[in-house]
Amino acid sequence: MAALHAAAERDRDGGAPAPEHPARNYPPYRSSTSRHPHRPLVEIDHRADPEAVELSGPAFGVTDLTDLDADLTRQHPGEPLGERLTVTGRVLDRGGRPVRGQLVEIWQANASGRYAHRRDQHPAPLDPNFTGAGRCLTDDEGRYAFTTVKPGAYPWRNHDNAWRPAHIHFSLFGTAFTQRLITQMYFPGDPLLPYDPILGSVTDPAARARLVAAYDHQLTCPERSLGYRWDIVLDGPSATWTEEGR
């Protein structure tokens, strides 16, 4: 991983643009080896093809969720174990415009680092009061907000002594299928961040920093929860850009 980061730094020093997304082939993340395409992607220019199906996207509304979906600590009769968190931020497009009324979904391990998933056999306890899945729609300013608990680190078998840093998975829809994003939010100061090949697949340090939330004391609720702020910028053309002539 260090060698790949050094090579990326040399490329940037040589004037190459810093990659904004991870390469699909990143050997330190073992599963990527046999699952990335070898051939270059075929480009579709959204300006030449403004009616492409992908420049629109699915719609979601209030029937798609309930009020309790955004509070992962209230989905069961009892309180989940762990440090309670408020995680909020804005979803923006690359033009800085808020992405409104769009579905944001999250999922995560519980406080001891285990997913409520049958195939997760990490010998950490399951929490009967925590499933770890949530949803909300962004508001008129593009804001989302979740109440949850801090996920634990957990081992995985990618390499010797491999542990994933604490993270929350995010799934986002923009106004177009081309803006679709699945990503992970990390926590500031986590000592595991430098050792994680999934985060490390983003070889530009500035881009990696965009995956780390900021602790925000103003979001911290007295005697209730710690606050983190994490803004998300969706990539890719949206139909709105074309319509507005930008």
Added chain:
Amino acid sequence: MPRATTRPQPAGREPGAAPAAPLAPTPSQTIGPFFGYALPLPGGGQIAPAGHPDTVTVHGLVRDGTGAPVPDALLEFWQAGPDGSLTGAPGSLRRDPVTGAAIGRNGVDFTGFGRVPTDADGRYVLHTLPATAPAGRPDAAPHLAVCVFARGLLHHLATRVYFPEHATANAADPLLARLPTERARTLLARADGPGRYRFDVQLQQTADGTHEETVFLAFR
């Protein structure tokens, strides 16, 4: 007391204010293996309204470069409505307000959106209405838009499913027409029964060349 943030936040601007330069995007990360209790929903692959007489089945296998099935992939589909409209409708994910349980669609509305995980054999099944071309693009052949997510994929892949009965439209389609025949073929579903189509996704060409890699798309 000042806000204890550790890095500049793009959200500091007023909503709607024009930025000096495009904002840097949030990088993609893998969906991982454990999305199963969060993203899939009952009826996620049932885009066609229940009992609709025009319903077609699209099914297939997702394979990796060793030829092995991918059991932890999630496919999403998006398509124009029967009239070519691209507005979609809410209601794809529908939750029960009393129990909070995922109950899937209402069975009546066509939302245009489908989401299906692969099973232990790497298989998926979608029931939908026949694909149409977007209303504003009469020159395009009918197709479904697809996003492929999987453990091991650090950034999802976009592709399309075209259908064999539209041979004339396919020959003129702006995307299919610029691909070599053997590449274009990877975007073409194969009829394998009445109202039934097979569409496999090959993430990477196998070493022995048995399976041609699916054409994946980038939008610029």
